[in-house]
Amino acid sequence: MAFGGGMSRASCNYFLSGMIVCMSFSAVEADQTKSRYHSPSGQFDLVFDTVRDEWTHYQKAIKGAAKESRDLYTISLVPAGAKKPVNAIFYADLDPAPSPDAVVQSMIWSPGERYVVLPEKLKARENNHIFQLVAPTGDNKVWSLQADHVRWVDDHRFIGDLNTTEVPGGIMMFDAQAAKAELLIPADNGIGYQIAALHDHHITVKGFLNKVGDSKTTWEEFVPSCFDLDLDSLKKRSVPCP
Numbered sequence: 001m002a003f004g005g006g007m008s009r010a011s012c013n014y015f016l017s018g019m020i021v022c023m024s025f026s027a028v029e030a031d032q033t034k035s036r037y038h039s040p041s042g043q044f045d046l047v048f049d050t051v052r053d054e055w056t057h058y059q060k061a062i063k064g065a066a067k068e069s070r071d072l073y074t075i076s077l078v079p080a081g082a083k084k085p086v087n088a089i090f091y092a093d094l095d096p097a098p099s100p101d102a103v104v105q106s107m108i109w110s111p112g113e114r115y116v117v118l119p120e121k122l123k124a125r126e127n128n129h130i131f132q133l134v135a136p137t138g139d140n141k142v143w144s145l146q147a148d149h150v151r152w153v154d155d156h157r158f159i160g161d162l163n164t165t166e167v168p169g170g171i172m173m174f175d176a177q178a179a180k181a182e183l184l185i186p187a188d189n190g191i192g193y194q195i196a197a198l199h200d201h202h203i204t205v206k207g208f209l210n211k212v213g214d215s216k217t218t219w220e221e222f223v224p225s226c227f228d229l230d231l232d233s234l235k236k237r238s239v240p241c242p
Contacts, residue, residue: 035100042080043113044137048100049074051090059092064165065129066121072097077116077137089135089142094123112155113137115176120144128164134176145181147172151198153231159184159203161194168192168210171203173231184229187212196242201231206241 037046050073051057057071069092076085091103108117118133125131130148135141147160156177162170169192171185185193185205192210195203209222226241 037100037104038080039113039116040109041113045078045080046104047076047078047085048103049076050097053095057090062129064127066126066131067094067124069093069121069124070095073100073103075103075118077135079137086138087135087140087142089118089133091118091120091133092124093121098122108150108152108158110152110155110158110176114155117150117158130160132160134174136176143174143176143179145172145174147174149195151195153198153201157231159195159198159231163192163194163210168212169194169208171195171205184231184234196226202228203231204228204239204242 035048037048038044039046051071053070059069059071061068071090071092072095073091075089075091077087077089078085103118106119110116115134115136118135119131120133121131128148130146132145132147132150134143134145146162146164147158148163150158150160152158153173157173157175159171159173162172162183167183167187169187170183171193172181173184174181187193187210190210190212191207192212193205193207196206197204204226205228206226207224224241226239227236228239229236
């Protein structure tokens with residue numbers, strides 16, 4: 001699979017309904033200005049190509065969520081010792097581009113490096129929308145979804161917070177093996193939820209006042225409560241807040 005001229009780009013978008021929409025794109029050849037890095041365990045090399053500033057690489061604005069941005073880098077994932085990449089990530093944001101060092105440091109790898117999460121549109125994002133790219137290291141596809149404070153549960157699932165107008169305090173989980181995103185904990189009337197801790201396959205969830213809806217609760221009256229959620233059985237139990 002060659003990733004030079006005519007590179008194929010596969011992208012999938014996660015919407016709040018839980019749908020993941022996948023699309024394939026064709027991209028022109030990137031400039032040969034390359035930097036090479038390694039994954040934490042050394043299983044993969046990360047090769048950065050600086051992308052030319054031309055109209056084919058611009059991404060449209062998302063109303064209320066992100067300004068127009070453009071592809072700044074193509075990041076090829078190459079198994080250590082190999083010559084051909086197994087996947088490539090198009091990293092987009094506003095100019096000027098962050099350094100490759102900063103991009104690499106922001107990556108969140110799954111424990112066995114089957115997948116990598118990369119925050120994008122750091123400068124283009126609006127209204128607390130947090131965009132993440134999720135790339136497998138064994139397949140040519142990339143998912144795009146929203147999540148903050150990403151934490152891997154195991155080698156194929158991660159959880160994250162959502163705190164936007166659409167979801168004012170919810171917790172999502174993405175299963176990369178099943179290509180499935182779901183909203184585990186939605187916001188309630190006036191109350192949002194966030195991840196307080198992760199231990200094994202359990203998360204501790206803490207409530208907060210989100211000032212949405214017709215709840216009359218005030219900050220002075222609000223007492224945060226917490227519960228544990230088993231991510232396998234989805235059973236809850238009340239626990240003291242950490």
